[in-house]
Amino acid sequence: MSYGEYAGATPAADQGEQALRAEMIRIGQLMHQRNYVTATDGNLSVRLDAGRFLVTPSGLSKGYMRPEQLVVIDWDARPLPSENGSPPHLAPSSEILLHLEAYRQRPDIRAVVHAHPLHTIVLSMAGVSPMACPLPEVVVTLGVIATAEYATPASPEGATVIRDLIRQHDAIVLQRHGSVTVGGSLFDAYLKLEKLENGAEITYKLRTLGGSLPFPPGALDKLIDKREKMGLLRPGEREAIRRAVGQG
Numbered sequence: 001m002s003y004g005e006y007a008g009a010t011p012a013a014d015q016g017e018q019a020l021r022a023e024m025i026r027i028g029q030l031m032h033q034r035n036y037v038t039a040t041d042g043n044l045s046v047r048l049d050a051g052r053f054l055v056t057p058s059g060l061s062k063g064y065m066r067p068e069q070l071v072v073i074d075w076d077a078r079p080l081p082s083e084n085g086s087p088p089h090l091a092p093s094s095e096i097l098l099h100l101e102a103y104r105q106r107p108d109i110r111a112v113v114h115a116h117p118l119h120t121i122v123l124s125m126a127g128v129s130p131m132a133c134p135l136p137e138v139v140v141t142l143g144v145i146a147t148a149e150y151a152t153p154a155s156p157e158g159a160t161v162i163r164d165l166i167r168q169h170d171a172i173v174l175q176r177h178g179s180v181t182v183g184g185s186l187f188d189a190y191l192k193l194e195k196l197e198n199g200a201e202i203t204y205k206l207r208t209l210g211g212s213l214p215f216p217p218g219a220l221d222k223l224i225d226k227r228e229k230m231g232l233l234r235p236g237e238r239e240a241i242r243r244a245v246g247q248g
Helices: 017-033 096-105 118-126 136-142 157-162 186-208 219-229 237-245
Strands: 043-049 052-055 071-073 111-115 146-148 171-174 178-183
Touching: 017 043, 017 052, 017 111, 017 186, 043 096, 043 186, 052 096, 096 111, 096 157, 096 178, 111 186, 118 171, 118 178, 118 186, 136 186, 136 219, 157 171, 171 186, 178 186, 219 237
Parallel strands: 146 171
Antiparallel strands: 043 052, 043 111, 052 071, 111 178, 171 178
């Protein structure tokens, strides 16, 4: 079970292309409204079937896209005909290689969201782990949040630095660049972005106060137990979470 399914999100496999286009537009608007992206930053994608993906186009604000501007591509990032035809003069997002790599490594995921959340980026530039002051709900829903090595934005390096990490993590921080979250639906991946940035903002504010109190004895294991009961805990993740939080 994914976090989004637990939270009531509709799996992408159960939605048609038109419904997915509408959902992608709405999530792009939410990302823009919540300052998770600025200007033409960020990109979204969702798996339509075994060989096709619906993606946001390059050069457009995520807050002002229209459904017919979204692009359908194949595994080689080539635009394909779709129910809406092929949008003229629009190309897939420049970060699409990162998205395709996530799908290659994770056949279970249906959607990828790349954003530029402010506090997440600030912490990455300061060398502060997103697990420095983890919230209970972050431990339960996201487990360990990994941080990738720096990669030049919109280059093949982006796919390379997330290749190994994405196999075991649903949320990854891109140094100086933002975040990648994945899930069973667009809404699932977006909810993980909200969790990530909320935790980063709280961590940032706690650092200005000098840090936070550690979890009480036994509290972290109870959270990990809850993650396991939700069907989210991966093999070996209990120890990984304890190490990330400094209790391993």
